[in-house]
Amino acid sequence: MVSWRDQASQQAQDDLDGLLDPAIGFAQQQLEKYHEFYPYAVVVDEGGDHRMVAAEVGSEQPASADLITTLIASLSVQRDHLRAVAIVADVRLSDQGTDGIRVTLEHAEGVALSVVLPYRVRRLGRGINYGDLQASEAVAFIWAR
Template structure:
């Protein structure tokens, strides 16, 4: 089976790898501090500058809609975007997961889910085996 890396440019691979790493780091920090996190988006401009966007909306579905809509509105300035949400994984042996949906302007769209457990005594997070599947293009 062909990998997305077989067709993506080196720049796209580096940008998406950076987005996934940053997304997981930020989510882990929030899980350790608060036990979970609200949906957020990471943007990378064509110049390589990064930013984070939070949706001021308590309903997760509406928050995701706001985050994707915001990315579409800025797509001419962006090279890549990732939307990150805390999900339940009831059938996987892990209770929770970090779901990162990322897209690059070259047309690469991926979903990565990282199962996690919160270690209560140390307020840290144990991540399980990541899974990656093709995603849906929502921005470009």
């Protein structure tokens, strides 16, 4: 079976690998503190620097889908100045009966992956139990071909 790594440059591999930890780490911090989080992105710019990006839609409790749509639109406009993007969302994994941190990773070279970290809030909100990371191919939105 051919892996995405077999077709990606070393820089693309490093960029995507470098996005996963901060993307999941911030989500875990938010879950520990608030038991939820709004979608956000972590990007690698053309110079190799990382930064976090949030979307504003103008309401106190915006729908996650609206934030993701706004993030995709904003990042698509900036894509010529970006090398890689991770869009992070709090999702319901109905087939597993739990929630998950979904990180959709994209690279300018055309690689698109989805990584999901299942989680469950412990009884009475006393911490979070995490499952195993699950990875699969994804549809590209920022660098859609």
